[in-house]
Amino acid sequence: MASMEGLVPITRHFLASYYEKYPFTPLSDDISRLSTEMLALANILIDELPPTPEESTLLDEANQPPPHKIDENMWKNRENVEEILFLLEKSRWPQEVQKESATGESELANILGKLEEKLKNTLKVLVDFQSKNSEHVFNTVMTYMPQDFRGTIIRQQRERSERNKQAEVDALVNSGGSIRDRYALLWKQQMERRRQLAQLGSATGVYKTLVKYLVGVPEVLLEFIQKINDDDGRDHLAILEQAVDVYASELERFLVFIREVFNNAPFFIPADVRKGDSYKEISVPAGKTYEVSLTVESINSYIAWDFSLVQGKMNMDIGFSVECESPGGGKTLILPHKRYESDQGNFCTCIAGDYKLIWDNTYSTFFKKVVRYKVDCIPPVVEPLQTAAEED
Known part of the structure; x- marks a missing residue:
């Protein structure tokens, strides 16, 4: 930076x-x-x-x-x-x-x-x-x-x-x-x-x-x-x-x-520069899940994530999945549940709506999992597809 x-x-x-x-x-x-x-x-x-x-x-x-x-x-x-x-x-x-x-x-x-x-x-x-x-x-x-x-x-x-x-x-x-x-x-x-x-x-x-x-x-x-x-x-x-x-x-x-x-041209950064953009750490108790919700207003946005388990004696892996809920209430599974030690990925959104990134520790009976993560919604910076009417 x-x-x-x-x-x-x-x-x-x-x-x-x-x-x-x-x-x-x-x-x-x-x-x-x-x-x-x-x-x-x-x-x-x-x-x-x-x-x-x-x-x-x-x-x-x-x-x-x-x-x-x-x-x-x-x-x-x-x-x-x-x-x-x-x-x-x-x-x-x-x-x-x-x-x-x-x-x-x-x-x-x-x-x-x-x-x-x-x-x-x-x-x-x-x-x-x-x-x-x-x-x-x-x-x-x-x-x-x-x-x-x-x-x-x-x-x-x-x-x-x-x-x-x-x-x-x-x-x-x-x-x-x-x-x-x-x-x-x-x-x-x-x-x-x-x-x-x-x-x-x-x-x-x-x-x-x-x-x-x-x-x-x-x-x-x-x-x-x-x-x-x-x-x-x-x-x-x-x-x-x-x-x-x-x-x-x-x-x-x-x-x-x-x-x-x-x-050498001058430029400035507005006063409302956001800070605190570092990784976050959360603890997911045994038998529980943790969710992060992102609201997407434009299609062709990118949902991206990067996470890893904070290593401990019993920190082996944790379940992770992504789902989307459309404005009409319908739910779509974007990324099927799978267990990871760490993962970094992204996907391009096809619909607007609320996207949930879910860390799942329900399969563990005794041990919590500590996850270090960063997620973001990146707006589209590529040209939207034109319809025939727009081209005319």
């Missing part, structure tokens, strides 16, 4: 003093100049060769105000870079350039290849940043979770959730979904991750933690979508090269800066 010493509530003054330690050097003046020149060239191309419906969609996207939230802004940058890389694919080059490229004598082909390589490298840096930052946030939250079976279950749930998310993306791609469709899904999944982290705070026996990375984007780094598919486009490559160079360098510089801000 991470130490809480020195942590303080976040206030406006505290945040201001924190961000003052991370000044960001203004963006290059080339961005404003190149943005203006690129926009002028794009308008000329649009007048001479009206865009297709797909290209019009990209142009509409580029003309939208940039997202001011850092997370959404990074996803939009990533989407735009992928769209540009799609347009730079060799199969979309002018036929003349493709033919010249085959002989290795085309200057235009060489330039387009270099632009593609630079943008691929930038995309890799951005993807790596998002992946590592997501892992960092999750690990920060987990630092304040009990370091026992519950943390293990939460990590397993997250791994399962991420596999399901990737399968959802793969299915969309395989069905012919566009880059824009894929990123709409990726952003939806990102919002789901935030909800999952928030849900952890409602777990009984789990320390409530609020983690906030509150950062602003100085301004849009650069937005451009350029189509080169006619002879006149060759004259504009110098501007395009500069734009890609500036975009790549400024974005990567910003990511280095914001990674440091993220890694």
Whole structure:
């Protein structure tokens, strides 16, 4: 468990003093100049060769105000870079350039290849940043979770959730979904991750933690979508090269800066942090049982336990079982009675209701059993199954 010493509530003054330690050097003046020149060239191309419906969609996207939230802004940058890389694919080059490229004598082909390589490298840096930052946030939250079976279950749930998310993306791609469709899904999944982290705070026996990375984007780094598919486009490559160079360098510089801000971001633990989360010890007299009840409000929650007998001369084993009573009064045996010296386990709930964990010493005539235990109900942090109506 991470130490809480020195942590303080976040206030406006505290945040201001924190961000003052991370000044960001203004963006290059080339961005404003190149943005203006690129926009002028794009308008000329649009007048001479009206865009297709797909290209019009990209142009509409580029003309939208940039997202001011850092997370959404990074996803939009990533989407735009992928769209540009799609347009730079060799199969979309002018036929003349493709033919010249085959002989290795085309200057235009060489330039387009270099632009593609630079943008691929930038995309890799951005993807790596998002992946590592997501892992960092999750690990920060987990630092304040009990370091026992519950943390293990939460990590397993997250791994399962991420596999399901990737399968959802793969299915969309395989069905012919566009880059824009894929990123709409990726952003939806990102919002789901935030909800999952928030849900952890409602777990009984789990320390409530609020983690906030509150950062602003100085301004849009650069937005451009350029189509080169006619002879006149060759004259504009110098501007395009500069734009890609500036975009790549400024974005990567910003990511280095914001990674440091993220890694040192302040957070606080609410005043109602629960304590006393250690194992409990109970004595079960001969011929008696001992029960622990947990109320489950959401399906796909996890009931988890860890117990062992406190060793003594006659402490051999004790019976253990789990049952559920639904709101309607019906009882269901979840874990059949069996005798253990110790056990650690969990299961995913299918219904809401009251769950009883029962230690049974009724078979003993003379000897009590001392049990050291910890139990918990962990709320769902994986996506609920959607019904057909919800999907529509």
